[in-house]
Amino acid sequence: MDFRNSDTITGPRSEDVLPTTATAAVKVVIVGGFGVGKTTMVGSVSEIRPLTTEETMTQAGVGVDDNFGVESKTATTVAMDFGRISISEELILYLFGTPGQERFWFLWNGLFEGALGAVVLIDTRRLEVSFDVIGRLEERGVPFVVAVNTFPDAPNHPVEALRSALDLPDEVPMIDCDARLRASSRDVLMTLMRYLHRLAVPLG
């Protein structure tokens, strides 16, 4: 960006400015394949118009000593939408929508590890695109719920058939949603929070 024009960079609209007490933040990641409704879900519950943050990532050479690597490395810019919900005067919830079927999302340090949990948004017409991301979340111990975005022309599968196809344990919540509706997206987040709350009960 051209910083000769730095005076023209504007921050949040006046109604979007946070109070000075807003110092505690938590994040939730909404992850799913292309076109599954991530941006729509972020936008339907966010108090601000969704914003975009980006990062430059190097795809090849990951996990090897890339100072001496001979393989070519490609720098990729990845972008994700995010939104915000003020929970209280102090606590802010941020929602990040990421097309997590690609490995480099998991290289964005702390994106998943630092999150309270994740929502896996699925489209029943293209279930396979979510297999990999579910595996990665399980591997990293990131708690998640599965939200089934109900597109009008999608076949209506019973939740138990989907659970079996996704090989999800019984305790992982699954919920139908319409990402365009604020109340429905809110219910998905509530389902995640209730699930996390149950996990927080000591087992002993």
Add this chain to the structure above:
Amino acid sequence: MSSSRRERRKADPALSDPERLYVITGDPDGSERAALDLVTMVVSKSQPTPTVQPEQAVILRLCQAPLSVAEISAYLSLPFSVVTSLLTELLATELIESRAPIVRATLPDRSLLEAVMHGLQKL
């Protein structure tokens, strides 16, 4: 739905401990330099000084009210890692202060989740 079925991976038991929960990262008084997260909250402590770069002057102007690192990156249209290096300098010279996010960690904190649920119910 296609006929394919996901094969479950082996979870690392160390990572799936159900008691892993939430903790506020970093030192509350900011003396420990924690890595900046997308949702680390940033507030200016000072007006821009003559020595700061133009990008940093913009950050100091925007952060008169709290903003997350992700929001700063969005408003400046700069990549996250560029923003974090600009912020690291501003932190070192104490022109801004930052508050690390509450992340999933080892200590149970159901009251945090209850606060979030309460907030969501008001939506």
